[in-house]
């Protein structure tokens with residue numbers, strides 16, 4: 001017997017595959033930003049980074065996080081859609097484990113974001129991304145990206161379940177997409193004014209970006225990986241609690 | 252096993268400060284069509300949602316097939332099916348996919364076969380492979396009801412099944428409801444159309460300001476109405492007149 005979560009996951013994947021605009025926005029937006037960063041700003045930034053820095057490598061972690069942040073807005077969007085048109089209620093009145101409905105959305109979010117990330121990686125490869133990372137480092141990169149996706153997915157569940165309108169359900173992701181701009185993702189934080197620099201150096205994106213960058217460039221990671229993991233786990237845990245609270249109210 | 256498919260006693264429910272249900276009592280016998288009649292905002296959907304385990308009541312008792320909707324919700328869901336007030340179909344999936352999805356979720360053997368036979372029964376075979384989002388309102392509603400029949404639940408809740416349908420669509424739904432009841436399914440439907448209750452229901456309850464104010468067969472309800480007004484013209488009251496008269500009376504007592 002197929003798990004109900006898997007059956008419902010199959011349904012949501014059909015949603016994704018049948019709305020090309022979703023796929024395009026989710027994959028193309030980060031790719032377009034990558035093109036812009038590398039080919040428009042890249043030349044200028046490189047001079048301050050010093051010789052020998054591969055800027056495609058440098059900015060890739062930030063682009064990956066942007067891709068995830070924009071991808072999870074569709075998680076909220078799909079969940080809101082199910083709430084809005086009564087499908088969620090229909091499923092909740094059926095003899096299936098209620099949590100499978102929510103987990104199907106979470107699983108869909110993970111899988112679709114991973115697919116997007118693979119596409120972004122491939123494009124980066126075409127643009128000159130090169131990595132000397134070993135298997136373990138790659139596994140660590142994958143683990144951090146999945147964990148970050150999971151954390152933001154639980155964040156997305158909250159507006160998905162509680163928003164009053166479609167705009168409200170996806171608007172929360174705009175600041176998340178913007179956050180990598182105010183971090184070490186595209187330019188070194190040293191050049192920023194003091195206040196901004198303090199913010200940039202202490203917000204979650206910077207530690208995650210620095211860790212991913214070090215792993216991909218096969219450089220020593222240092223203690224920052226623990227800060228990055230702590231942020232991911234912390235965000236996931238807090239968001240999960242709030243998401244479950246919202247969920248219990250509606251299911 | 253009790254003779255009642257649905258039993259509700261002293262059911263109360265408030266949303267923040269508004270008290271919507273103020274002690275609702277009703278009983279639906281097995282195999283009958285029971286119509287819950289009430290105006291907008293009377294609390295019909297609230298009752299249906301409590302009975303289908305979507306909403307928790309604040310007080311009173313409600314059971315379906317002898318199972319408490321609060322404490323035995325999982326078991327209740329095995330025997331019920333809900334067609335909510337607004338058609339809840341997946342617009343991205345085709346009609347056939349919607350039906351086989353529900354069949355898979357309900358562990359019905361051979362989902363494809365069930366889907367095909369329901370599509371035929373609801374005149375949706377031609378549109379089977381079109382996305383449900385492109386269906387007309389009537390087609391969506393038919394698919395919606397068809398989805399509720401998957402797995403042959405013993406109690407079906409239909410919340411305003413014919414609202415928004417044209418007369419033809421309404422007649423089709425009526426026919427189908429009668430067929431279902433003929434096959435032994437218990438049906439609790441809500442409606443604002445008095446004619447619908449009159450046509451379909453074995454028993455009718457009128458919900459007004461949070462309480463059931465009358466409950467009985469159509470014949471019983473007609474008896475409540477004052478006798479014909481003049482000696483010359485004998486006039487049978489319609490259910491509509493009964494409804495308005497009772498509501499008027501209640502209102503005056505307040």
Ligand SMILES: Nc1ncnc2c1ncn2[C@@H]1O[C@H](COP(=O)(O)OP(=O)(O)OP(=O)(O)O)[C@@H](O)[C@H]1O
Pocket residue numbers: 266267269271289290291292293294295296297298336443
């Ligand atoms: N989730 C909710 N939060 C607050 N108030 C609610 C909620 N659901 C229903 N109500 C209120 O409860 C009352 C009864 O609503 P309900 O939907 O049960 O009525 P109804 O008889 O189904 O009406 P209609 O014929 O319009 O569908 C209404 O006044 C409605 O505003």
Ligand SMILES: [Mg+2]
Pocket residue numbers: 295296297336410
């Ligand atoms: Mg209603």
